[in-house]
Amino acid sequence: xxxxxxxxxxxxxxxxxxxxxxxxxxxxxxxxxxxxxxxxxxxxxxxxxxxxxxxxxxxxxxxxxxxxxxxxxxxxxxxxxxxxxxxxxxxxxxxxxxxxxxxxxxxxxxxxxxxxxxxxxxxxxxxxxxxxxxxxxxxxxxxxxxxxxxxxxxxxxxxxxxxxxxxxxxxxxxxxxxxxxxxxxxxxxxxxxxxxxxxxxxxxxxxxxxxxxxxxxxxxxxxxxxxxxxxxxxxxxxxxxxxxxxxxxxxxxxxxxxxxxxxxxxxxxxxxxxxxxxxxxxxxxxxxxxxxxxxxxxxxxxxxxxxxxxxxxxxxxxxxxxxxxxxxxxxxxxxxxxxxxxxxxxxxxxxxxxxxxxxxxxxxxxxxxxxxxxxxx
Amino acid sequence: xxxxxxxxxxxxxxxxxxxxxxxxxxxxxxxxxxxxxxxxxxxxxxxxxxxxxxxxxxxxxxxxxxxxxxxxxxxxxxxxxxxxxxxxxxxxxxxxxxxxxxxxxxxxxxxxxxxxxxxxxxxxxxxxxxxxxxxxxxxxxxxxxxxxxxxxxxxxxxxxxxxxxxxxxxxxxxxxxxxxxxxxxxxxxxxxxxxxxxxxxxxxxxxxxxxxxxxxxxxxxxxxxxxxxxxxxxxxxxxxxxxxxxxxxxxxxxxxxxxxxxxxxxxxxxxxxxxxxxxxxxxxxxxxxxxxxxxxxxxxxxxxxxxxxxxxxxxxxxxxxxxxxxxxxxxxxxxxxxxxxxxxxxxxxxxxxxxxxxxxxxxxxxxxxxxxxxxxxxxxxxxxxxxxxxxxxxxxxxxxxxxxxxxxxxxxxxxxxxxxxxxxxxxxxxxxxxxxxxxxxxxxxxxxxxxxxxxxxxxxxxxxxxxxxxxxxxxxxxxxxxxxxxxxxxxxxxxxxxxxxxxxxxxxxxxxxxxxxxxxxxxxxxxxxxxxxxxxx
Numbered sequence: 001x002x003x004x005x006x007x008x009x010x011x012x013x014x015x016x017x018x019x020x021x022x023x024x025x026x027x028x029x030x031x032x033x034x035x036x037x038x039x040x041x042x043x044x045x046x047x048x049x050x051x052x053x054x055x056x057x058x059x060x061x062x063x064x065x066x067x068x069x070x071x072x073x074x075x076x077x078x079x080x081x082x083x084x085x086x087x088x089x090x091x092x093x094x095x096x097x098x099x100x101x102x103x104x105x106x107x108x109x110x111x112x113x114x115x116x117x118x119x120x121x122x123x124x125x126x127x128x129x130x131x132x133x134x135x136x137x138x139x140x141x142x143x144x145x146x147x148x149x150x151x152x153x154x155x156x157x158x159x160x161x162x163x164x165x166x167x168x169x170x171x172x173x174x175x176x177x178x179x180x181x182x183x184x185x186x187x188x189x190x191x192x193x194x195x196x197x198x199x200x201x202x203x204x205x206x207x208x209x210x211x212x213x214x215x216x217x218x219x220x221x222x223x224x225x226x227x228x229x230x231x232x233x234x235x236x237x238x239x240x241x242x243x244x245x246x247x248x249x250x251x252x253x254x255x256x257x258x259x260x261x262x263x264x265x266x267x268x269x270x271x272x273x274x275x276x277x278x279x280x281x282x283x284x285x286x287x288x289x290x291x292x293x294x295x296x297x298x299x300x301x302x303x304x305x306x307x308x309x310x311x312x313x314x315x316x317x318x319x320x321x322x323x324x325x326x327x328x329x330x331x332x333x334x335x336x337x338x339x340x341x342x343x344x345x346x347x348x349x350x351x352x353x354x355x356x357x358x359x360x361x362x363x364x365x366x367x368x369x370x371x372x373x374x375x376x377x
Numbered sequence: 378x379x380x381x382x383x384x385x386x387x388x389x390x391x392x393x394x395x396x397x398x399x400x401x402x403x404x405x406x407x408x409x410x411x412x413x414x415x416x417x418x419x420x421x422x423x424x425x426x427x428x429x430x431x432x433x434x435x436x437x438x439x440x441x442x443x444x445x446x447x448x449x450x451x452x453x454x455x456x457x458x459x460x461x462x463x464x465x466x467x468x469x470x471x472x473x474x475x476x477x478x479x480x481x482x483x484x485x486x487x488x489x490x491x492x493x494x495x496x497x498x499x500x501x502x503x504x505x506x507x508x509x510x511x512x513x514x515x516x517x518x519x520x521x522x523x524x525x526x527x528x529x530x531x532x533x534x535x536x537x538x539x540x541x542x543x544x545x546x547x548x549x550x551x552x553x554x555x556x557x558x559x560x561x562x563x564x565x566x567x568x569x570x571x572x573x574x575x576x577x578x579x580x581x582x583x584x585x586x587x588x589x590x591x592x593x594x595x596x597x598x599x600x601x602x603x604x605x606x607x608x609x610x611x612x613x614x615x616x617x618x619x620x621x622x623x624x625x626x627x628x629x630x631x632x633x634x635x636x637x638x639x640x641x642x643x644x645x646x647x648x649x650x651x652x653x654x655x656x657x658x659x660x661x662x663x664x665x666x667x668x669x670x671x672x673x674x675x676x677x678x679x680x681x682x683x684x685x686x687x688x689x690x691x692x693x694x695x696x697x698x699x700x701x702x703x704x705x706x707x708x709x710x711x712x713x714x715x716x717x718x719x720x721x722x723x724x725x726x727x728x729x730x731x732x733x734x735x736x737x738x739x740x741x742x743x744x745x746x747x748x749x750x751x752x753x754x755x756x757x758x759x760x761x762x763x764x765x766x767x768x769x770x771x772x773x774x775x776x777x778x779x780x781x782x783x784x785x786x787x788x789x790x791x792x793x794x795x796x797x798x799x800x801x802x803x804x805x806x807x808x809x810x811x812x813x814x815x816x817x818x819x820x821x822x823x824x825x826x827x828x829x830x831x832x833x834x835x836x837x838x839x840x841x842x843x844x845x846x847x848x849x850x851x852x853x854x855x856x857x858x859x860x861x862x863x864x865x866x867x868x869x870x871x872x873x874x875x876x877x878x879x880x881x882x883x884x885x886x887x888x889x890x891x892x893x894x895x896x897x898x899x900x901x902x903x904x905x906x907x908x909x910x911x912x913x914x
Contacts, residue, residue: 055515144475163473181748183712184741185805186733186765200751204791209470215424215433216471221458221487221535287489291482292496359513 009359011053014141015149016300016355020047021137023307024348028129030314031325032122033335036345037129040310041068043349044129044136051351052139053358064135068128075124080112087113089332115329122327149294153283156223163213170209174202225285232281239278246271303351313344378539378571379403379426384440386421386430395421397596399440403573405538408565408585410603411575412612413592414824415794419575422592423541426573427461428454445538459488462532464542468524469516477503477519477527478512484535495534502530506560521698522553526560533564540564542574546581547821550697550850551885554581561585577824580614580853580889583607584631604628612825615853615889618902622909635893642905643894649908651877651899660688663722663844664709664739664813670717671704671868678704680868681718686813686844691835693855693876694848695886696865702848703744705865706815709846710741722813737766740806741815742799749802750790758790758801766809777804780834795822796830803834813844820851832858856880856888856900876900 021044028040045065052058080094090111097108144165147158178201187194217223250268253259317340318325327335381401387394395418403409411419424430428449431438442449444460462484465471474480481502485495503509506526511519516527525545532540542561546554562585564570576582583589589606591599599606604627607617616635620628623642629635664686671679678701686692694702707713709720711727712735720726727735743749752758759773766772777784781800784793790801799819806814816835820828828851835858838845849855855862855876862879864872864886872879877898881891890899899905 159473177743177745178748180707180712181743181745183732184710184736184743185749185762186731186736186809197751201748204747212465212467212470213473215429215454216463216465217473218433218454219427219429219458219461219463220473220484220531221455222473224455224458224487288486289489289492289495291479291486291492291499293492 007356009357011145011294011358012051012141012303012355013149013294013296013300014143014146015294015296016303017141018137018146019304020307020348020351021133021140023304023309023311024136024345025130025133026311027314027345027348028126028133030311030318031341032126033325033327033341034122034125035335035337036325036341037122037125039342039345040129040348041132043345044133046349047352047355048136048139050353051355051358055142058139061135061139064132064138067135068132071128071131072121072124075120075127076117079116079120081109082107087115087330087332089114091117115332118332119329145294148290151279151283153279155283155288159222167206167210171202171206174205178202178205224287236278236282239274239281241278243271243273243275243278246274299354299356302354306347306350306354310344310348313347314341317341317344378405378407378445379573380441380443381425382441384425384438384442386418386425386436386438388421388434388436391436394596396425396592396598399598401590401598401600403571403588405571406565406569407587408562408572408574409588409590410579410582410586411573411590411592412579412606412610414594414612414826415577415796415822417592417594418596419592420543422590422598423463423543423573423575425449426539426541427457427463428452429463455487458484458537459535460537461539461541462529462535462537464525464528464532464540464545466544466547468521468528471528472516472524472531475515475517476512477508477514477516480516480527480531481534484531488535490535498534498536502534505533506530520553521549522556525549525553525557529557529560529564533570537570539571539573542572544575544577547577548698548818551852552697554578554850555885558582558585577822578614578851578853579607579612579825580616583614583617586630603630615902616893619890619893619905622902622906632889632892635889639893643897645912646894646897646899646905646908649912651904652907660690660842660844662686663688665721666709666718667721668718669705669708669715669720671701671708671714672716673714677868679708682865682868682870684709684863684870686846688812688842688844689839690861691839691845691847691859692861692863693859694846694863694865695850695852695855696871700865701868702865703817704868706741706817706846706848709813710739710815711735712741733765736806736809736811738811739813739815740809740811742802742806742817742819744817744821746799746802746819747790749805750798753789754786755784755788755790755793755801756786758805762805762808768808773804773808776807777801780804780807781830794827796824796827799823799831800834807838811843814838814846816845816847818848818850820847820849820854828854829857852880852886852888853901855886856890857903862886 024040024044028037031037048061052061090113093111094109096110099106099108144162147162150158175198178198182194182197187197246267249263250265250271253263253267314325317338320340321338324336324338324341327333379401381399384399385394385397411422413419421430424434425438425442426444430436432453438450444457447457447460472480473483478499481499482495485498490498503512506529508523508526508530511523511527516524519527529545545561546557549557558581561572561574565572565585574582583603586603589601589603591606591610591612593599593611599610607613607628616630616632617628620635625638629638662685666682666684669679669682670677682705694705696702704713708715711720711730712732715728720728722738725738727738730738750758752761759777760770762773763770777800780803781797784797784801790798793801803816819831823831832854835845835847847859859876862872862874862876863870864879877900880886880888880900881895881898888900890901890905
């Protein structure tokens with residue numbers, strides 16, 4: 001039997017997981033068939049369970065599942081509240097709330113039909129599936145490592161995002177700490193006046209921390225740049241800005257059928273080329289190297305390929321037999337289950353075996369948190 | 378290696394320079410210690426070495442500072458990254474990444490060190506600092522000592538010629554601090570790195586130092602060998618004070634030096650009993666805790682602790698970082714979680730009362746005392762505290778003046794020194810007149826005079842028939858202020874008894890005087906001075 005080339009535990013290039021997840025999400029946009037959507041959900045969940053590491057970000061997947069559930073439920077509730085009358089099979093009838101003249105077109109409550117509810121549920125499920133696919137990518141790939149893979153020119157922005165991401169949990173910690181300290185003072189006020197007692201120490205704390213971090217990063221060489229002449233600086237600026245403007249015009253030309261031909265594809269590619277060369281030039285100025293960069297190897301190609309194959313499979317199905325993808329609501333029918341889209345989706349399950357197992361942190365010794373961390377709880 | 382020539386540093390809007398006319402030459406491979414009171418300009422001096430002052434902080438620098446010939450005037454701090462490694466007070470605040478390995482590589486990435494070299498240096502540094510088993514751990518889950526060693530490692534991977542450390546051990550327990558300092562000493566000896574380190578607790582570092590820069594606080598700097606400078610400085614470790622008292626010359630810098638000089642002193646003190654503190658251990662029990670349990674998920678922070686606190690006693694709560702000290706204090710106060718056991722203050726469980734009533738039973742000053750402060754002036758804070766505890770106007774201010782006279786009304790609490798901030802937070806908690814006062818790590822950030830004042834404050838609180846608990850890592854403070862020591866480990870009490878017994882029995886917790894005069898039961902220089910005044914020479 002054929003075996004994947006390398007089975008040593010390692011973490012995959014984050015880009016591969018993102019491509020895979022985007023493939024699944026794209027597939028989800030192509031269908032409202034609840035059976036297929038459930039299959040996509042199952043595939044994503046299976047791969048996450050099989051290939052996630054024990055890092056903190058990997059535990060967020062459950063949150064995305066909850067978010068998905070909320071999306072479906074709220075979609076259905078909205079359909080009930082804002083009139084769900086279209087359909088033959090009326091389930092129950094809520095008292096209709098008459099609205100004033102200016103709100104014509106909006107209906108509150110009234111009869112609720114199965115078709116309408118199901119439509120809402122299918123729609124919600126599609127959106128929820130897309131969200132869960134992105135959640136799967138987040139759980140499988142460290143989002144911060146993805147930022148490390150950005151081109152040199154965007155490195156500074158990437159760092160800023162990373163720092164901002166790590167500030168959020170610290171802020172939460174400060175808020176908890178200060179709230180507990182306020183209890184010690186027997187704080188009586190609630191609401192807005194209490195807010196002041198919390199916000200001011202927390203902000204002071206955050207400011208202190210960011211100053212300390214800025215000083216530390218400065219001392220460690222963050223933002224070092226190679227020498228560059230003023231002329232070169234101007235050239236890269238013009239290239240980047242001009243290129244991006246070109247991309248905008250090109251997109252407009254492409255989408256607007258009345259625009260002249262030359263404003264379309266040629267403009268778009270010229271803009272892309274200019275912007276890319278601008279980024280490359282300014283990226284060259286950033287002197288830095290990457291520690292243990294993620295490589296895009298065979299396993300990465302396979303994982304990304306599986307995701308893209310899923311998306312392609314559903315596009316193909318749409319050409320062949322779209323009825324399988326959009327189950328009929330009138331007349332009301334059980335959603336069909338066709339082999340072609342199912343096989344396409346199941347391709348997305350392969351990374352559960354194709355991807356190398358994630359490195360398990362066996363070296364973690366069970367030590368208690370620090371004293372202050374304990375207090376924060 | 379480091380050259381200061383006639384340097385005067387002035388912060389913007391400051392009436393006087395922080396440091397004036399400093400000329401200093403630090404040769405390669407030297408360990409240079411910077412000492413002085415809080416606010417005397419230690420950090421300013423350290424920041425000038427890689428140009429953070431004035432490039433980052435603002436301010437005016439006259440004169441020249443050069444490191445290996447590179448002038449801070451012409452170069453930004455980031456251009457010193459290959460030359461000067463900097464380690465701050467709070468390692469967590471300076472981390473730019475998530476995991477140990479990435480953090481070690483971060484500085485090298487900025488310097489565009491080639492990949493294979495980075496790989497090799499990371500491995501070397503992991504071994505050098507003995508943190509190889511931590512390589513994949515998230516930084517936030519490490520203990521304080523481990524974090525500080527990672528921070529030092531992260532500075533070292535860039536192979537700097539100079540390492541600058543600003544109070545690297547201020548938040549560490551004695552053992553972790555030893556580890557970090559031993560690491561630093563080893564770097565100096567093995568790698569020839571030039572090290573400049575600022576430190577409050579001189580007793581920990583002074584024995585390793587080749588040179589001491591003492592900043593008395595009037596913008597001057599006194600420079601010389603530690604023995605020369607400490608002969609008449611305000612900040613001095615207990616060892617030096619004992620040496621001064623006994624008239625030893627040269628002054629001892631390590632316990633070993635002192636023990637070799639101490640034979641006559643031991644002989645003189647042999648027949649004398651140290652004065653025991655009156656009233657310790659026989660007051661009424663104010664707080665009775667039984668089988669207290671605190672857990673956070675699966676982590677048990679406090680497992681079944683019994684504790685009685687008596688009126689008139691000062692109890693020191695010791696133990697390494699993460700041993701459950703803070704959790705216990707918060708549980709006793711009633712604001713923190715407590716999953717099991719009973720706490721009884723005057724027949725009342727503070728956890729079952731509202732926050733306002735609980736603070737009348739037990740007052741707690743948290744680890745970051747400034748969390749309690751949020752108004753613009755000292756005066757406003759005091760007035761607010763009076764209102765919170767339904768006390769007559771001016772009660773808090775009067776208490777504050779008793780604790781620490783002379784804190785100006787109009788100052789912003791953030792502009793106060795650490796000691797003043799602590800006094801203000803303490804006064805705010807004392808307005809409610811709680812019989813039990815708990816202090817979580819109050820001595821962090823206090824210099825020697827500050828600690829002396831604070832020890833007096835704590836004794837006075839106990840003298841007013843309160844029960845006081847101080848969680849601290851500072852053995853010298855414990856020796857000076859506490860009657861009883863409770864040592865926690867892994868959520869349990871492992872030792873509990875009079876200070877002299879507990880502290881002397883453990884090598885990690887013994888104060889310097891006890892180590893020098895062992896086997897005699899002396900703890901502090903004051904005790905020895907008092908005894909010497911009673912014994913004829």
